[in-house]
Amino acid sequence: MSKAPIVDILMYHSIATDDVATAIAPDIFKAQMDAVETSGTPVITLDDYVAARNGEKSLPPTSIIITFDDAFVDFQEQAFPILSEKGFPATVYVPTGCVGGTENWRGALQPPRHIMNWSDLEHLAANGIQLGSHTISHPDLNELKTLDLIEEVRRSKQTLEDRVGKEINHFAPPYGIADYFARTAIERLYQTSVGTSFERATLESDIIDLPRLEMFYFKKMKRWEDHLAGKGKGYMTRRRTLRQAREAVNRPWERV
Numbered sequence: 001m002s003k004a005p006i007v008d009i010l011m012y013h014s015i016a017t018d019d020v021a022t023a024i025a026p027d028i029f030k031a032q033m034d035a036v037e038t039s040g041t042p043v044i045t046l047d048d049y050v051a052a053r054n055g056e057k058s059l060p061p062t063s064i065i066i067t068f069d070d071a072f073v074d075f076q077e078q079a080f081p082i083l084s085e086k087g088f089p090a091t092v093y094v095p096t097g098c099v100g101g102t103e104n105w106r107g108a109l110q111p112p113r114h115i116m117n118w119s120d121l122e123h124l125a126a127n128g129i130q131l132g133s134h135t136i137s138h139p140d141l142n143e144l145k146t147l148d149l150i151e152e153v154r155r156s157k158q159t160l161e162d163r164v165g166k167e168i169n170h171f172a173p174p175y176g177i178a179d180y181f182a183r184t185a186i187e188r189l190y191q192t193s194v195g196t197s198f199e200r201a202t203l204e205s206d207i208i209d210l211p212r213l214e215m216f217y218f219k220k221m222k223r224w225e226d227h228l229a230g231k232g233k234g235y236m237t238r239r240r241t242l243r244q245a246r247e248a249v250n251r252p253w254e255r256v
């Protein structure tokens with residue numbers, strides 16, 4: 001049994017109809033959020049989670065944190081209206097050097113998807129959406145020389161803070177990858193960092209590699225509703241085993 005409280009950190013990228021693992025159709029996203037609302041599971045922020053770990057706050061037995069990587073424009077168009085209608089907070093991880101442009105990194109779709117501009121991001125930050133850093137240029141951090149690594153981790157935080165006037169405390173490494181050196185750089189500047197290991201978080205999880213639930217795996221509503229009802233353990237275990245087998249043979253940027 002996992003130790004309570006359990007926190008499911010949901011991972012989304014694009015909310016669109018592209019037939020790829022980094023996109024979820026708007027109607028499915030809406031159904032997933034409706035199911036969260038119906039289940040009554042509280043949606044909290046990463047700050048709440050940190051406060052709970054510091055003993056400053058208590059969490060219910062199960063709660064949810066919603067995260068989006070890459071800051072695609074469809075967040076603003078598709079996800080934000082649903083989140084704000086339900087009063088659900090969320091975190092969007094921004095690759096600051098790509099703001100107002102398109103995805104241009106390894107694994108990008110063709111044609112590339114558009115990324116929000118600064119005025120979109122400033123508007124979101126003023127309306128209940130927390131921004132986190134997703135580096136400047138979306139590199140694989142493990143491939144960088146030390147100075148470039150520090151620059152990607154530090155300057156992205158500084159840029160976001162200058163733009164939105166709020167402290168930026170949360171980070172997501174591109175591709176979920178951060179070796180020892182990357183971790184060291186991240187933990188010096190951020191309170192949390194999220195990864196891609198497919199597990200439910202607890203207050204004991206590695207705070208610089210928090211597990212997340214890839215929501216692509218919960219496109220079937222019955223499966224998501226079962227999970228929310230606490231009946232999803234068998235599926236989680238099977239999916240984790242499959243994923244580990246796939247990651248052992250695939251190149252890391254093919255991870256979702």
Ligand SMILES: [Zn+2]
Pocket residue numbers: 069070134138174175
């Ligand atoms: Zn990304």
